[in-house]
Amino acid sequence: MTMTHLPKSDATPASRSASPADLRRWRQYLADERAEAAVYRDLAGRRTGEEREILLALAEAETRHEQHWLDKLGDKAGKPRRGSLRTRFVGFLARHFGSVFVLALAQRAEARSPYAGDAHATATMAADEQIHEEIVRALATRGRNRLSGSFRAAVFGANDGLVSNLSLVMGISASGASNAVVLLSGVAGLLAGALSMGAGEYVSVRSQRELLEASTPNEDAHARLPHLNGDANELALLYRARGMAEDEANAKAVETLQSPHEKPIVTSPEHDKHEAVGTGLGAATSSFLFFASGAILPVLPYLFGLEGITALVVAGIIVGLALLTTGAIVALLSGGAPLKMALRQLTIGYGAATVTYLLGMLFGTSTA
Known part of the structure; x- marks a missing residue:
């Protein structure tokens, strides 16, 4: 064919x-x-x-x-x-x-x-x-x-500094305070927030490390295995305390005692899941610097001598760009839409600053 x-x-x-x-x-x-x-x-x-x-x-x-x-x-x-x-x-x-x-x-x-x-x-x-x-x-x-926890802490810490100090600066400025008072308040807010973040992180990390240390099995216990009474059930009780069922614990204890030099007493599954948490001092220093890096931005116009509405506008623009950047970074870390989350971050930051600005105007007028 x-x-x-x-x-x-x-x-x-x-x-x-x-x-x-x-x-x-x-x-x-x-x-x-x-x-x-x-x-x-x-x-x-x-x-x-x-x-x-x-x-x-x-x-x-x-x-x-x-x-x-x-x-x-x-x-x-x-x-x-x-x-x-x-x-x-x-x-x-x-x-x-x-x-x-x-x-x-x-x-x-x-x-x-x-x-x-x-x-x-x-x-x-x-x-x-x-x-x-x-x-x-x-x-x-x-x-x-x-990604290290420090990187994430950098993004969120800087964002906290941006929003909180911009809100503080705008609130004080709206109350009619002088340029010197606004600058002093901004620097005070930077230091207070950064120190608070650092202290909180230090306590958190130290507490976590102490909790991990308290939960870590004693390695010297393994050396005592050859001296255990094979007819007793102390080792089985240990495995049961670590979450094994009774039959499984008994079988594991028999297996371990048959070769005490080869079968280490394993750590508990819960303990294995913990990650290294670093030092308290290092975490505190990082948190201090991260917060301060964001909190300094709203203060920059006042440090360079700008005053009044001009200083507020410049501070708002600087912080707005930084908020867009941190929002986009957070989106990429979380798999979200960068533009959407950047705008959301900007809206939240500007929203908080607007509220404090209006409150500053209200209290400034009422005390005039």
Whole structure:
């Protein structure tokens, strides 16, 4: 039987019957898939082991999606286009930083995939993109967990300083106080808040360390195992106290006593979950500096001699930019929308400052 070969012009029926709008959309999909694959390859270049393998596999999957659009476009693929501005920005960050923030942005990019609502994309591609979102979310979560507590404390501590001291400065200024009084109040607020944060963090960390020390098993107990009475149940009681069922505890005690030099008395699962908490003095110093770094910003205009409404406006602009920055950072750490959370942070900060400003005006008028 002789097979009939289709003419070459019919080899890509999708592109032949597609509308100009379809072709433009497919070309953009093609460009975005190429850009996303490049992002994953760049991220993989900064990773090792399992994470590198996962990222390279994601890049390969995006390449398969790229081939789908190439097949549909055929000879109408045209010159290679650039990916969307958002994708190119993520790519730039991946090439130069390769941090958890890039993974958080990549996660949001996967979540915005239009394939589920596009008849020209396959159901497999739409499913792939949804699973990719979860894969990147898991990788981003690993990165977030690796971030030190000090970094998170820096963001939240600075934000506390920004909001509290801006509110204080605006309230005092609205009351009609002189520039010197506003400046003095701002510096006092900075010191009081920073010292309070530092003292609170010191007490918190010291208390946590003392709790961990009280919960840590005595390592010398292991040396006493060979001298235990094998017919008694003291070791079984220990395992039961650590949460084992009675039968399991008895079996574990027998197993341990049979090889006392090889079977260490394991620590309790609850204890294993605790992480290192650092020193109280280090945590206190960090909290002091983090809060002070934010609280100094509303005071800067007054330190440079600005007065009245001019000083307030400049302070508001400086703090507003800082609030937008901390909000975006918090969003990237938590996997939220950077713009949304930045604006939320700004709204909360300005809201608190507005309330204290109005109260300052009220009390200033009533005492005049």
